[in-house]
Amino acid sequence: MMKALKRWGMLRLAVTTLALAAVALGLMMRQARAPTADEWAREAETPAPAAEALENGARVRPGCAVIQTMGFSRCGHSVTRRVNVPASLAGGDFAAVRAYYDLWQIETCTPDQITMTREIPLFCPMHQVLAINEAGEIVLTRNAYGDGMAVVKAYPLHVEDVDEEARDALMAGKGFDSQADAEAWLASVH
Numbered sequence: 001m002m003k004a005l006k007r008w009g010m011l012r013l014a015v016t017t018l019a020l021a022a023v024a025l026g027l028m029m030r031q032a033r034a035p036t037a038d039e040w041a042r043e044a045e046t047p048a049p050a051a052e053a054l055e056n057g058a059r060v061r062p063g064c065a066v067i068q069t070m071g072f073s074r075c076g077h078s079v080t081r082r083v084n085v086p087a088s089l090a091g092g093d094f095a096a097v098r099a100y101y102d103l104w105q106i107e108t109c110t111p112d113q114i115t116m117t118r119e120i121p122l123f124c125p126m127h128q129v130l131a132i133n134e135a136g137e138i139v140l141t142r143n144a145y146g147d148g149m150a151v152v153k154a155y156p157l158h159v160e161d162v163d164e165e166a167r168d169a170l171m172a173g174k175g176f177d178s179q180a181d182a183e184a185w186l187a188s189v190h
């Protein structure tokens with residue numbers, strides 16, 4: 001009986017120590033990240049519920065909306081989509097949100113809605129893009145994943161078969177509005 005009580009006492013001490021350590025760590029982490037000038041400015045513009053911002057310690061609610069805007073630098077278009085946070089992120093704090101969406105720039109962050117942007121150095125999904133695969137063959141590709149190109153068609157043509165200017169364009173990826181336009185251009189350069 002005494003032994004059990006003693007063990008209980010030690011367990012409680014361990015739990016208390018852990019809790020104190022967690023609080024100390026939380027304070028350190030909060031201090032480690034001072035708001036940037038941009039964030040101060042944004043907060044000044046939107047006096048909206050500052051206390052509700054995740055930066056101030058609020059937590060993500062289940063079903064929180066995520067508004068993601070991808071900017072495609074090769075064509076200048078952007079695409080915005082709306083999804084919900086994964087269930088695993090519900091109850092998470094600002095640090096958890098930033099860690100989960102580490103490829104994104106978080107713009108605004110409240111328990112019910114998080115907006116974020118991301119710059120992607122590709123053409124958007126509206127274009128047909130001629131490029132070169134690993135074997136040096138000319139292929140028609142399309143942005144199928146937002147951040148990745150998929151091969152639509154391969155041509156029996158090697159990068160060495162086209163002139164130098166065309167080669168440079170293909171190395172960078174050359175965008176067209178349609179497959180017909182892409183193939184007409186290809187026919188004109190070899």
Ligand SMILES: [Zn+2]
Nearest residue numbers: 075077124126
């Ligand atoms: Zn585009």
